[in-house]
Amino acid sequence: MHLYLGLSLGVLLAAVGITGGLLVFYLELDEILNPELVIVEPSAPRLPYQAIFNAVRQAEPTRPNGWRLEISQDPRRMVTARYYKPRETEHMGFAPLMLSIHPQTGEVLKQRFWGQFAMTWIYDLHYTLLLGAPGKIVMAIVGGLSLASLCSGLYLWWPSPGKWRSALSFKPKAGKERLTYDLHKVAGAYGFIAMLVLALTGVALEIPEYVNPLIGFFSPLQTPPRPQSLLPAAMRPVIALDKAVAIAQTQFPGAELRWIETPEDAAGSYRINLRQAGEPGRRFPKTNVWIDQYSGKVLRVNDPMVFSAGDTLIQWLHPLHSGEAFDMPGRLLVLATGLSCPLLFVTGVMRWRQKRGVYRRRAAGRPGNDSRA
Numbered sequence: 133m134h135l136y137l138g139l140s141l142g143v144l145l146a147a148v149g150i151t152g153g154l155l156v157f158y159l160e161l162d163e164i165l166n167p168e169l170v171i172v173e174p175s176a177p178r179l180p181y182q183a184i185f186n187a188v189r190q191a192e193p194t195r196p197n198g199w200r201l202e203i204s205q206d207p208r209r210m211v212t213a214r215y216y217k218p219r220e221t222e223h224m225g226f227a228p229l230m231l232s233i234h235p236q237t238g239e240v241l242k243q244r245f246w247g248q249f250a251m252t253w254i255y256d257l258h259y260t261l262l263l264g265a266p267g268k269i270v271m272a273i274v275g276g277l278s279l280a281s282l283c284s285g286l287y288l289w290w291p292s293p294g295k296w297r298s299a300l301s302f303k304p305k306a307g308k309e310r311l312t313y314d315l316h317k318v319a320g321a322y323g324f325i326a327m328l329v330l331a332l333t334g335v336a337l338e339i340p341e342y343v344n345p346l347i348g349f350f351s352p353l354q355t356p357p358r359p360q361s362l363l364p365a366a367m368r369p370v371i372a373l374d375k376a377v378a379i380a381q382t383q384f385p386g387a388e389l390r391w392i393e394t395p396e397d398a399a400g401s402y403r404i405n406l407r408q409a410g411e412p413g414r415r416f417p418k419t420n421v422w423i424d425q426y427s428g429k430v431l432r433v434n435d436p437m438v439f440s441a442g443d444t445l446i447q448w449l450h451p452l453h454s455g456e457a458f459d460m461p462g463r464l465l466v467l468a469t470g471l472s473c474p475l476l477f478v479t480g481v482m483r484w485r486q487k488r489g490v491y492r493r494r495a496a497g498r499p500g501n502d503s504r505a
Contacts (some may be wrong), residue, residue, distance in 0.1 A: 134284035135484065137277055142477035145278055148271075149473025152330070155251070156455055156470070157464045159209070168241060169232050174207035176236040181373040181392060187238035188213045188231055195229070198396035201373075203389050211235045215305045221245055225264045259338070268338045275335035278283035282327055284319050309486050316479035319472045326469040334454040336446075344446060351442030359431035361424045370395070370425040373402075379428050380404035380421035384435075390417055395425045411436055412451035414459070428429045 138427075154161060163170050181201070189196055195215050202212040210232040218332055221227035224247070232242040246252045253262075260267030291299035299322060302314045312350035336343040343354060349426050381387060402425055407417035420434035436447055451457035455466035 134281060134288055137281040137284070138477065138480045139484070141274060141277055141281070144274060145281075146474035146477045147257060149470040150276070151254050151470075153467040153470025154254055155258060156467050158251050158255070163209075164250075169210050171208045171210070171234070171236070174236070178207075178235045179238050181377060183238055184211055184233055184235060185213075185373055185392075185394065187240060191231060191240040191243070192229070195485065197394060197400070198313035199394045201392040203392065203396075205388055210241065218245070221247075225260075262324045265422075272335050272338040275331050275338065278331045279328070279335075282324060282331065283353055286324060289317050289321055309483075312486065313478050316476060316483055319475050319479070323469050323472045326465055327472075328465065329452055332353065333449045336449050337453060341444075346490055347442045347445055351440050351445075353440065353442050353446070354434075356432065358403070359401055359422045359449060361395065361401045361426055361431075362429075363399060364426050368426050371423075371428045375428060376402040376423045376425075377404055379423055379430065380406060383421050383430060383433055384408055384419055387419055390415065401425055401431055408437065412448050414451070414456045416450060418447050 156447060175415065181203070187201070188199060188201075192215065195218070198215065198217070198405075200214045200216070202214070204211070211234075211272070213231040213233060215231075216230040218227075220229070227246045227248075230242075230244050230246060231240050232244075233240050244252075247256050256262050259271065263270065268312035282421040289299065299317065301312050302318065306314065328358045347353065373394070377389060377392065380402075381389070383402075387406035389404070390407050391403075393405070395401055402423040404421045404423065405417065406419040407414065408419050411417045411419065418434060418436040418439075420432075422431040422433075424428070424431055436444070439447060448457065455462035455464070458465070
């Protein structure tokens with residue numbers, strides 16, 4: 133099982149590992165590839181959120197509603213505005229229009245569609261193999277098979293009593309065959325837990341329509357609809373984004389602003405996404421406040437600190453998969469785990485070829501050296 137899963141899926145798992153490792157630093161790598169999106173001297177104050185949104189609407193006058201603004205806490209970063217259903221990419225499953233806005237000047241510096249620049253292309257390759265919805269099913273199956281490969285590898289590696297030190301280290305002054313074997317076993321042994329977590333969370337994130345109901349069977353999940361604003365009897369102006377943010381932050385004093393979602397239509401509401409201390413998700417936290425766009429009334433509050441066990445488990449899936457649940461150490465661990473996938477594939481193939489050579493020499497009656505300890 134371990135051999136044939138490795139030979140058949142090894143290249144794919146290596147690619148998934150490399151792309152997943154790169155995506156841990158999605159924003160940083162995108163800024164390296166697009167240095168014009170980095171504010172070199174962030175000394176000027178940030179514009180009001182409403183002024184930034186007005187710049188978005190001025191740049192895209194035919195798309196006035198339904199934007200999501202990502203507000204970074206890093207003063208060097210742009211504000212990113214996403215429009216999720218542009219007509220140009222409506223035939224694709226997920227391909228929002230993304231604008232990069234200078235938070236101090238309101239200038240729109242870049243307009244891009246998801247999937248048409250490097251880091252989002254890598255994301256789609258990692259998430260769906262560039263196959264759209266069918267690719268998610270394929271990746272979920274691959275994730276399940278990778279679990280079988282991990283468990284069979286653990287079984288093959290498991291040391292006898294008294295052999296643990298040897299099983300977790302390199303043999304000194306070993307030949308090429310033994311070094312190849314030790315690289316494979318040590319990378320697999322030390323990375324097993326991280327790989328197991330990444331495979332399980334990856335499957336759950338690929339097919340939530342199947343996994344979430346299973347979780348909900350054991351612990352009820354909240355699934356309330358998005359609240360709607362109450363249409364005024366007479367025409368009334370909508371409240372400014374800054375006021376909506378201020379109202380939301382009175383519900384969670386000290387929470388950091390992450391996203392502002394504007395109403396999609398006249399009956400829509402603001403959704404203000406905040407992060408409380410202790411939330412595992414740093415870029416996509418689960419603290420939300422929905423606000424009537426006319427009156428400023430708080431329509432609903434989503435507080436992850438009082439989630440059920442099932443909702444809490446779902447809340448942890450993405451932060452565990454990206455490593456951000458444990459900040460920079462967690463991200464570096466996911467990066468190292470992803471890069472170990474091609475190492476495991478290459479050393480596994482090398483070890484297989486070495487053993488085949490030994491078997492051939494034995495079959496031909498010539499001496500061979502199988503250096504597996």
